[in-house]
Amino acid sequence: RHIALQITTAMLCLLMAGVANSELSSQPKPKVLKLAHNLPLTHSVHLAFVYLADQLQDVSNGQLILRLYPSSQMGDAIDTLQMLQIGALDLSKGTSSDLEPFESAYSLFNLPFLFQDEVHFDAVLKGVVGQRIMNKTRDRGFFCIASYVAGYRSFYARKPVKTPDDLKGMKIRVQVSPISLKMIRLMGGAPTPMPFGEVYTALQQGVVDAAENNEASWVNTRHFEVTRFFSETRHLSQPDFLVISTRVWDQLNEQQRQWLQEAVARSESFQRKQWQELTSTSRNIATQSGAEIIPVDRRAFRDAVTPLYEQFQENKEHKELLELILAAKGNS
Numbered sequence: 001r002h003i004a005l006q007i008t009t010a011m012l013c014l015l016m017a018g019v020a021n022s023e024l025s026s027q028p029k030p031k032v033l034k035l036a037h038n039l040p041l042t043h044s045v046h047l048a049f050v051y052l053a054d055q056l057q058d059v060s061n062g063q064l065i066l067r068l069y070p071s072s073q074m075g076d077a078i079d080t081l082q083m084l085q086i087g088a089l090d091l092s093k094g095t096s097s098d099l100e101p102f103e104s105a106y107s108l109f110n111l112p113f114l115f116q117d118e119v120h121f122d123a124v125l126k127g128v129v130g131q132r133i134m135n136k137t138r139d140r141g142f143f144c145i146a147s148y149v150a151g152y153r154s155f156y157a158r159k160p161v162k163t164p165d166d167l168k169g170m171k172i173r174v175q176v177s178p179i180s181l182k183m184i185r186l187m188g189g190a191p192t193p194m195p196f197g198e199v200y201t202a203l204q205q206g207v208v209d210a211a212e213n214n215e216a217s218w219v220n221t222r223h224f225e226v227t228r229f230f231s232e233t234r235h236l237s238q239p240d241f242l243v244i245s246t247r248v249w250d251q252l253n254e255q256q257r258q259w260l261q262e263a264v265a266r267s268e269s270f271q272r273k274q275w276q277e278l279t280s281t282s283r284n285i286a287t288q289s290g291a292e293i294i295p296v297d298r299r300a301f302r303d304a305v306t307p308l309y310e311q312f313q314e315n316k317e318h319k320e321l322l323e324l325i326l327a328a329k330g331n332s
């Protein structure tokens, strides 16, 4: 009798497993989206993407999954943006500099001394101008569905940079964007375009003398170990964008798009909330290691780049967008 009971129990278990299995297989398979980017694991935007993946899992009940490929493992920003266009990747990250070669309107966000403060930045990015520019490339294979903050970029080198004169004869790494090249030339330096992942070695080996970025990136890339002077020119405030392939977006159903939008919105506020603290922690790490953060009179740098604003008068749409951006200043 005992053996008979054991056999019946075993059969019951098998039967139940069978039912569970068939229930599982009747559920739709989760959809997986791949996001590749060029940032190190400690970068605030990568951390926002990790958060985004968690939130997406949560809101979609595991039906929409985000898989991350960080640290340039699929190439630099330009490579991954091109992969979106040919359907080889679902999502990526681009700064306005990375996006400028694909759509010239992004150059507006690469204008030095454009944003008055964080409120102005957000009013523009979340407002009409931001939305218009972020959607402009839909017919070219991708568009942007989120923007993240990146503070202010300043110069860092082995010596202080207090005036534009100090940049004379210095090779300065810039992102691969036409307007960044012009900016450095106007300020007096020699621009050297280079992918983000190559900058540490270039600084270390003296291929470039300086780079420019925010405090968090100066520290999380370890650039601060080889360039000990961070001179606060605070000349540029550029957004980082989450970019999606148009084809992938079009293939998502209404429900999946809502899940993605909800999770994306949560990741944007998560990253914005972390930013101030990340900036002050980074400053502390650097100064405690003996690196120096140097205040700079920014006026001479600002005066040097005014010709950049003039070029936006030549294109009717850019002129209109620039006026809208500047008008939003008053409201912040």
Ligand code: GCU
Residues within 6 Å of the ligand: 038, 039, 045, 094, 095, 150, 175, 195, 196, 212, 213, 214, 217, 240
């Ligand atoms: C910042 C920005 C990155 C960008 C990098 C760069 O860290 O957040 O998205 O790639 O600057 O200078 O290339």
